[in-house]
Amino acid sequence: MxxxxxxxxxxxxxxxxxxxxxxxxxxxxxxxxxxxxxxxxxxxxxxxxxxxxxxxxDERAARLRRGTTSTLAVVVLRRPEDTVRSANPFYQELLYSVCEAAATRQLDTLVSLQSDDGDLSGRYVEQGQADGLVVIGSPTNVRAWEYFHELEADTSYDSPDTIGHAAYWGTPHEDMRWVRADNATGGRLAVRHLTDAGYRSIAYAGSDGNVQQQFRERHEGYLAEMADRGLAPRMIAVDQDSSREDQGRAAADAVLAAGDVDAMFVACDRMALGVLDRLSGLGTNVPGDIGVVGFDGMGAGRFSNPPLSTIEPDLAAAGKMLVDAAIDGVAQADGVRVPVRYVARSSVRSE
Amino acid sequence: MxxxxxxxxxxxxxxxxxxxxxxxxxxxxxxxxxxxxxxxxxxxxxxxxxxxxxxxxDERAARLRRGTTSTLAVVVLRRPEDTVRSANPFYQELLYSVCEAAATRQLDTLVSLQSDDGDLSGRYVEQGQADGLVVIGSPTNVRAWEYFHELEADTSYDSPDTIGHAAYWGTPHEDMRWVRADNATGGRLAVRHLTDAGYRSIAYAGSDGNVQQQFRERHEGYLAEMADRGLAPRMIAVDQDSSREDQGRAAADAVLAAGDVDAMFVACDRMALGVLDRLSGLGTNVPGDIGVVGFDGMGAGRFSNPPLSTIEPDLAAAGKMLVDAAIDGVAQADGVRVPVRYVARSSVRSE
DNA sequence: CTGAAAGCGCTTACAG
DNA sequence: CTGAAAGCGCTTACAG
CATH class of the missing domain: 1.10.260.40 (lambda repressor-like DNA-binding domains)
Structure with missing residues (x-):
């Protein structure tokens, strides 16, 4: 050396x-x-x-003098109990695509993992460390979202060269500048492909309550498309407190017990993977007896038994939208939607 | 707002x-x-x-005056053709765990994705943007590793408050301060658990050449343990140019063609997932007819058909080791090993 | 315990 | 086209 x-x-x-x-x-x-x-x-x-x-x-001196930073701050909200291996890989992928989108714009990314029970800080623009802020999390990070929500209201001055823009993934607050998957369209797509493949008694598996905004939207898309096709909706409500995989296993049990369901649109891939696990364990034929569609486009779905059909948000677009919204701002006060597409795999009969 | x-x-x-x-x-x-x-x-x-x-x-001013940055620079080497969804999730997880380890030490993380065919830059310490540097990549990023290798040699002055430390994951150069999985132990563990479960004709599936240092070490561990147990080693060499999954599928075909192999230690999980995919497609019973062990601890292995037994590096430890080595330096001139453990799942008979 | 002053290393009007 | 000088917003000796 x-x-x-x-x-x-x-x-x-x-x-x-x-x-x-x-x-x-x-x-x-x-x-x-x-x-x-x-x-x-x-x-x-x-x-x-x-x-x-x-x-x-020396960039410290140059930026001090210039007033800008060429840096985007990215805060990732994690659950305190999560480890790298147990965390939902979706957020890691989203972080990665935000970094990619930032790099495309010649921006460095200042990444900070924060959790609901630790110190929260999002004033990177005010501290001269970034020109914009992207926050990625799930709506369950309640305290963190309240913190960032208040931050928006608090910022009472503007930096000379930036307007202190920020964009958020996963916020439960409607009045923050959010970026979200086009969940409703995803729900519709799932129903559409399932019916095209001949399934008729299609149940939605997810939470009934209003905890997860994203799930609610997926459910609404499902309901709307079912109605458009004159099909009767069915809800398989899952227990809020267990893991996604266990929720999926329970949903599979419920479907089998009902006896007259021939397809499931499952709120997220992790849950759908649990469904598949239980179904294959019980010898149920997927897609023959029951068709399954998930949501997220998780990599694991490519190797599950059988491989999982899913609604996949365009992650590259998501990263770009977050970065653009954070740096340039966006016209509308609230949010923008990330496009989704249906990925056909063998958990659904071929159409 | x-x-x-x-x-x-x-x-x-x-x-x-x-x-x-x-x-x-x-x-x-x-x-x-x-x-x-x-x-x-x-x-x-x-x-x-x-x-x-x-x-x-204003942190720019404070840091300029103070001379330090409280920031760790992290460069992630990506293949130019990779998208978020096609990239190996292992590196995303490793990035995540480096960020976690940095956060534990009150360090922000300046993340930069770089690819072999784009601009390379790793002089964050010299530019006053970080106190240390972690580079994460695969040995296949040839040009990038040459760049960072030269950088080590070039740095001819020290910052007042830092020694410009750096640590590397995936470098093919032995004289850089590397952090690596304990691959050899992993190879031994795989053989140990396979033989304990009663398998005797255990093949190694991976590349024969010396392209991937990591794979070579895994193979060496396999060879050593096989020798210790008086078992004859078998090599299933795979084509270098196809995808990991396809390499796995080809390895499965080769094993079936050979007819006398009852277990496989596969160089990495993605390849092992390909093995499983082909084996289940052909109706071969895993773990009954053939036992399979992978390497990496990929999340997808929990939901594969059947779930994949694997050698899992301790990612949290990996992140911590990289951060510590980059900030504090380490005693030895070269590298340190990340511990691995055997994760038992149903692609291997229970012992 | 507090203040006046120097200085970290740049960028950028202002002159010429 | 180039230079002398101011100033970005702090931290930290140096005095008192």
């Missing part, structure tokens, strides 16, 4: 470069920033000196 | 707070930083004024 072969020395500044190149410090700054007013010859001399000294601009 | 209810005004500085609290700017700085030399009464007055003005320290 380099530092062993040479004695440490202080990091060079633009003054050192100026001295070596025989120009003023301001010229160094301009030359390195690509100012068009600098001669090619001068620029070359400066660049050579900078390379020679291994000089790099 | 707040900005609608009040006219925008410039962000307050410590001078504004000082003015309102009737003290000097230095006192504001000290009071807010928690300096013990400030009276309780003074501190309260300052805090009240700061709250009143909604003042927050």
């Amino acid at each position: 380099g530092r062993m072969t040479q004695s440490p020395r202080k990091r060079p500044t633009s003054f050192d470069v100026a001295h070596l190149a025989g120009v003023s410090q301001s010229t160094v700054s301009r030359a390195l920033a690509g100012s068009p007013s600098i001669t090619e010859a001068t620029r070359n001399r400066v660049m050579a000196a900078a390379a020679e000294l291994d000089y790099l601009v | 707040g900005r609608m209810t009040q006219s925008p005004r410039k962000r307050p500085t410590s001078f504004d707070v000082a003015h309102l609290a009737g003290v000097s700017q230095s006192t504001v700085s000290r009071a807010l930083a928690g300096s013990p030399s400030i009276t309780e009464a003074t501190r309260n007055r300052v805090m009240a004024a700061a709250a009143e003005l909604d003042y927050l320290v």
Whole structure:
């Protein structure tokens, strides 16, 4: 490693470069920033000196002076009890796609994992650390969402070069600038493909209550499409407190007990994976006896038994929408929808 | 939103707070930083004024002056052709656990996704943006690893408060400070559990070449344990160019063609998932006819057909080791190993 | 315990 | 096209 072969020395500044190149410090700054007013010859001399000294601009100073940061802050809300392996991979994927979208816009991403029971902080713009903020979470992070909701109301001044924009995934508050999957369309798509494949007695498996806004919307899409097709809706309500997988297993039991259901639209993939697990354990033929459609597009669905048909939100679009909304703002006061598509796999008969 | 209810005004500085609290700017700085030399009464007055003005320290200025950043830079190497959904989730999980480990140490994480065919940059410490650097990638990101390898050699000066530490996951260069799974132990564990379950003709499925250091180590562990138990090793070499899943499918075909193999230790979970997919498609009984063990601990393995036994690296430990190595440095010049454990699921007969 | 002042390392009017 | 100077908003010796 380099530092062993040479004695440490202080990091060079633009003054050192100026001295070596025989120009003023301001010229160094301009030359390195690509100012068009600098001669090619001068620029070359400066660049050579900078390379020679291994000089790099100190971004703290540059940003302090400039007033901007070229950075997007991303807060990921996690449940305190989650480990990397038990956490819902959906949020990890969403984080990843936000980072990708930010990179496309030449923005670095300042990521902070926060949980409902720990310190919350989202004032990165006000602290000069970012030009915008994206918050990713599930509506169950109640305290965190209240915190961010209040933050929106509190911000009483604007930074010179930014308007302190923010965008949110998973907020239960309608008056925050949210980005969400087009859940209702997803619900409709599920019913559409299931009926096209010949299923008629299609149940929705999910929570009945109003805890999860996203689930409610999926359910509404399901109801609307069922009504449009003159089919009677059925609800398989699951216990709120168990894991998604166990909720799915219980839903499968309920469907089998009912005896007259031939397909299920399940609120999310993790739950649907639980459904499949129970159904295959019991020897029920999927998709023959019962067709199953999930929601999320989880990778695990490609290898389940059988592979899971699902409604997949366009994650790349989601990342881009969040970043754009956070940096540019959006016209509408509230939210924007991420498109979804139906992914056909073998948990549904071919149409 | 707040900005609608009040006219925008410039962000307050410590001078504004000082003015309102009737003290000097230095006192504001000290009071807010928690300096013990400030009276309780003074501190309260300052805090009240700061709250009143909604003042927050500008971190750019504070860090410029202080010389540190409280930030860890994390570079994630991605393949240019990958999308969020096609990318190996292992790296997303690892990124997540690095962020968690950093948060535990009160560090923010500056995340940058970079790919072999795009701009590479890892000089965050030199630019005053971070106190340390973690790079996560696969050995296949050849150009990127060469870049970071050279960077280590180039750094010819030290920052005043940091030594420009870095730690790497996935580097093919032995002389960089790497963190890796304990692959050899993983290979041994796989063989151990397979033989304990009564399997005798255990093949290794993976690449034969030396492309993937990690795979080579897993193979070596397998070979060593097989030798210790007096069993004859078998290699099922896979085609380098197809997808992991297809490599797995081909390996399954090869095993079936051979006819005398009763178990497989597969180089990684994605490949093992391909093995399972083909085996179940062909009606082969797993674990009855053939036992399968993968490597990685991928979430999808919990729902595959049958659920996949696997060697799981401790991801939380991996994140912590990377962060610690990057910030504190480590004693040894080269690397440290992340512990692995055997996760028993139904792709192996119960012992 | 508090204040006046220097200075971190840049960018950018302002002159010439 | 280039330079001298101001200033971004802090922290921290140095005095008292």
